[in-house]
Amino acid sequence: MWGFKTPSKVTTFLLGLVALTGASLFDGQGEAAAQQTPQFLPDKHLGVTSCAGSTCHGSIEPWANSVVLQNEYVTWQQKDRHSKAYDVLLSERSQRIARNLGLENAATADVCLDCHADNIPAELRGRTFQISDGVGCEACHGGSERWLGVHLTGGGHANNVQAGMYSTVDPVKRAKLCLGCHFGDSKKFVTHRIMGAGHPRMPFELDTFTWSQPAHFRIDDDYAKRKQVTNGVQTWAIGQALAMQNILTLLTDPKRSHDGIFPELVFFDCHACHHPMSNLRWQPRASTGLGPGVVRLNDANLVMLRVIAGHVAPELGDMLQDQTRALHQASTDGIDATGAAVAALQDTLSQLIEKFASHSFGGDDMKALLKGVIDEGLRGEYVDYAAAEQATMAIGSILDAMQKAGLIDQATFDAMGAKLDEAYASVEKDEAYKPATYVAALQALKESASGL
Template structure:
């Protein structure tokens, strides 16, 4: 329709463009439908990623050994399925009436590469756990036969279906599916699961990426995929975690467990604290300047909101005030009702999305990590660390940003080791929720941040 309401014909060139786009979309759909999960074995050859030593000319080629490492966090994905058969997995499944945890759909969505039956290749094994294709995408019928050719390029591999994990927003989306939750089957850790014994869900993109990095970021890697900016990766991870949390919160099917709200979304330890019936009250609820909500109501888990506020102040100041206002409005709406909270969540999610794009496209100077660490422990943000979850997130941030400074040559390994005791004291302050003390934590965090700043 034209602006005046009359009909308008497409020019011949436009018709061909529409037809071309239609054919391209159709072809992409066919390719996607034909994609198969070929399993870890398809990557494990000695000429591919299964060498015992990392001496490949382009990539290390010992990536499988790192993925399988039984003694490090780097091997955690390969162990994900096996833990379902352990004592804890069996207890959780029995408590929830799931049957055998190793075949329970509620577990397999994150403890394995849970490919649809029709998309499983001959070498696919669900017992592999979280295999290569959980993160890189289904390889059969798409990129597996071309990604190692001499003429192959990373751009061509991505066009064929390889997931571009070097892009912070893309990587965050993939990781958050399991490490935070999604609406897909088997990818949401409910409060019932946690009550039955499942660990509390918490995630920080840069730190977790470092633990799972099976490659060297050498000149060839940077030529193909660009240099990883750890500050950017961390900040975008915070923004995408906020978006994901709010997106899930807005979905009616995830909003409640019968009469009760789905407590997954709330700060666990604001409720799970010691209760004593003595002559003197012992307040465990501490006022938080960023949460304008009624006294003693369970707060929404805002660990990523707090850290995103710190990131925005340093890395995207034009958006910082808007995000802060939306965050406070969301917390206030939590005291009004479900409809008001969902509406406010939508606005806050949009603000976090704007921040995510701004952070992903930003170019940061060599002092950015120093500035973010100082802001996290500074007077504007530190008073918000009143609860355990946010405090854990803050320690991880200081640690991962310090490591980034070391990798980038801004701080020497020896200097970082010299202040490790201060960082470890901050970690000790969040060793466990039962011993957590907000004031003591803020003191420890401040000392660690000052030690890092002294290295600038």
């Protein structure tokens, strides 16, 4: 049976996406904000063993009467792919990528370690710190030297954060953290050249990647009192906006936007070029205004944001639609025109992040956004694979949130889940993607949702 906890198609799809990646996210505010994520703060990292005691987070089984599971370290070590991120660098494929890039060893090169490990400066590594631990506790929660004592005394989450712990429960901060590796930022960035050497694409959606990881927390009344609880739709919306900010920041960064005489191709739709010449797949998209033969910017996040903004903040949604089209047009006019278009978009995105962070995203919002994402595809906006990929993960996030909120009965949930499996199957292999097949899956999803 299909379900969000053990979804066969979703699991297959995600495992394909993260086959070689470590852990990561983006900081849309540029250099200054990127400095605020754990890797670039001056706190000493004591290593995962500082969390692994049997009376701390290293219990084999969850504690029965504890507000905290206490087995978080074991969950990370045994079930979380982040713990194996460094080991990936020892594989033959990783070593081949390193050789192709002229690197001596993937397991020692900063360009690899920055995302496949907690790659902090040597002077910030405590006595038991091991780079081979991969993406461990402090890579996400921050160097523990200042906050570990407060944490051990049970001072509460707010006091932990005050002492220097990175607040991953805040969806904006979580998005900045994750995107730093799952796309890149001003300090670390998977370029087209790195992908050409053999690294996989870097697709990402914050909520889907969050719930696909094994949970090392228990959301209950006590958790809600201590920490911020965000439903998946709000997390999805914030993640989309920050991802787009990240892309646009780097697109206009002189150090990142070009590779010789070529623009940095990672910002563009991969499949505009990477498909057989005999595959006459081009179709017009009204939202871009571009004709055939133009290599389009990857605007998958903008497509999702138009749906979200159109419902939550209609005026900003209209502005975003006009600015998206202007960006596509500017990309054919030159660097100056593109920079001006990006500046306008960045201002709108900043406003949207504030709107999304303060919006509750209740049941009516979820229903409207589910309909909006599906209808956008039926209007022809998912002819590009990347947009279909984002839309599929978005539908999953919305359905999951609706089910948790009690807005879908089990029969409808199962029926829609089966249709979503078909959508996932149609985007499982990017090179085999056929827009008509995907649209048919969306139409089936829409019909299964007719009772909502």
